[in-house]
Amino acid sequence: MKYTDVIKLVREANPLIHCITNKVVINFTANGLIALGASPVMASAKEEAAQMVQHAQALLLNIGTLSAADVEAMILAGKEANRLGIPVIFDPVGVGATAYRTETARRILAEVDVTVIRGNAGEISVLGGTSVKVKGVDGSEDGISPRVVQQLARELNTIVIATGKIDILSDGNHTYSIANGHEILSNITGSGCLLGAVVAACAGAADNVLEACIGALCFYGIAAEEAAKTAKAPGSFQIAFLDQLYLLGDQAIDSEKVEQFELEV
Amino acid sequence: MKYTDVIKLVREANPLIHCITNKVVINFTANGLIALGASPVMASAKEEAAQMVQHAQALLLNIGTLSAADVEAMILAGKEANRLGIPVIFDPVGVGATAYRTETARRILAEVDVTVIRGNAGEISVLGGTSVKVKGVDGSEDGISPRVVQQLARELNTIVIATGKIDILSDGNHTYSIANGHEILSNITGSGCLLGAVVAACAGAADNVLEACIGALCFYGIAAEEAAKTAKAPGSFQIAFLDQLYLLGDQAIDSEKVEQFELEV
């Protein structure tokens, strides 16, 4: 049994993932989810955001290009997802860069019971109260410690995924590193945002959300490794990566790089 | 004379197609229209949506990521298109999935004189009053009968295109099936939405709108067939398909798959 077997569940269940996400990555997110075997729906009008959740198996909230109207829709959709018991994945893009973004992220965390938070190390650090400099939405700050991630997961009572060269993942009790991936991922926009959507698809198709997250991170990273074997520049890579999200997994995957930390709780 | 000859008219006239469409597919729609030989313009502010129609040869209304502001712009633009006598193509994405979407679709049909409705079979069934389960915006429900499509075209006094493995098209008196296309189209987002835009381009360049729609469906499907010959996964296919929209048609096209039904009216 491998973590990446979760993709088989995604392809069997074809979960509908409701994404309230940013304008930059909305097309890439939809194409990535379809390639993976899930179905995307994007409905951010307050008149329908909550009702659309009733069809969905998971909800993604991403504040990359937030507006007051989007935030209202996110809260409505998030509360409905909580009522229905489906997982909510929250991607606090650029939190820390502006007061509005930070306040919005805290508001969402206060009003919605978030299942998984996915951010780069800088964003996660901000949520954890550490002061860091955040650069752009595609920038990343490496070096967050597994202990900080575990602590934050415990405080917020969620799974926390801090992505970077090495991804760190914790549910507050169990903490892992995932070393799959390729640096060229940082040369396309939305690689982190689409990962949030892939986590949502896996969480929506599996019973064990923690293992689903590990599987999502491994699969995503391995797809990037495979794509980078032939595509050496970001335009080509973007396309090869979408192809790999579709192609990978029919044959056995032997390259998961997962380690568990032994940390005091 | 072939139906796909309509593409020559598009390339000669280079019609301007005003698209009020969804955020997921807006880039793909613009690139697809340019590749085909048309010019896109996207202007959804209520302050200018109607005035922009004055430059256009056709108007596309697509509710994939609707908002109250977009709907207002659609109504204003649609009425101006009616006043000017240019074709209005309506794509009721996801109708039936939420009350808001269904009400909006009905409101547009009530306030705007729509020339062509393009939806998947599930969406068309909802407009026709049949209760179906709609899954996502990329989902499709196959199996709508030509008789239902013809009946709906007659009731709504429009051309109706129900897309699926086999597309069904009717103006209420004449009903056709078009069997061109490739299943990999369902693995990219916006393949139905871009088809709506291609229908708009053909309707905007030709005198006979019914024949233009048949030509658009054949051409689009054949472009997918050609692209799928070399591109076997969705990232590559998306690119190869844009290429084919640009390349196809310089040489004679011999693979139209059109059949006319003989139905009682």
Added chain:
Amino acid sequence: MKYTDVIKLVREANPLIHCITNKVVINFTANGLIALGASPVMASAKEEAAQMVQHAQALLLNIGTLSAADVEAMILAGKEANRLGIPVIFDPVGVGATAYRTETARRILAEVDVTVIRGNAGEISVLGGTSVKVKGVDGSEDGISPRVVQQLARELNTIVIATGKIDILSDGNHTYSIANGHEILSNITGSGCLLGAVVAACAGAADNVLEACIGALCFYGIAAEEAAKTAKAPGSFQIAFLDQLYLLGDQAIDSEKVEQFELEV
């Protein structure tokens, strides 16, 4: 010393470019900037648009799909950029096509001290008061004279870039033509919009903005020339072009086509 050496400065400084731009090209713009070596951020909520400028090295304002909310954010961000002394690049997409677009462009020019205006010849002509017919946002009207561009730069006290088969650039005192580029650029959406962003990245990384603009135009055009050597249709070209923005410049570039005009001032 070549103009295109400015790209080395971009890659060293990795400037953050704040883009308030249109929904059609927002993804392509972000990917193009990253490929080039800059970092994009897109934040158009009025609550944060100005504060985000404080992290940025340049600001891009593009009215391709303007709304009242976007315009408010553009003014706030533009004034903050002026206060901080960072360059503001303005792309008046489709100005002249509607009264709202023309009024908005004039309002931005009145309220914000714009450093560089980038438009096609038709758009630039409108700003200069010449009456022309504007066709679509991707259409271009060739034939603007260097004298008109220089005159407009002088009147508006900005650098003006009028793009077309031959690009014309002037700061009111010095006027240049740049003949790099490839006609297939006009077959993809956003080629002009992304150029505005590349100009912003170069202006944000260099001391001499006029030379940075020349370098941006040359580099962009040469990247298109290189991409067009292998990619003959717009889907493939779009990808090859992003690749070239990333790959080009490691080796010496010998194909700059810049000429300076000698015009009476």
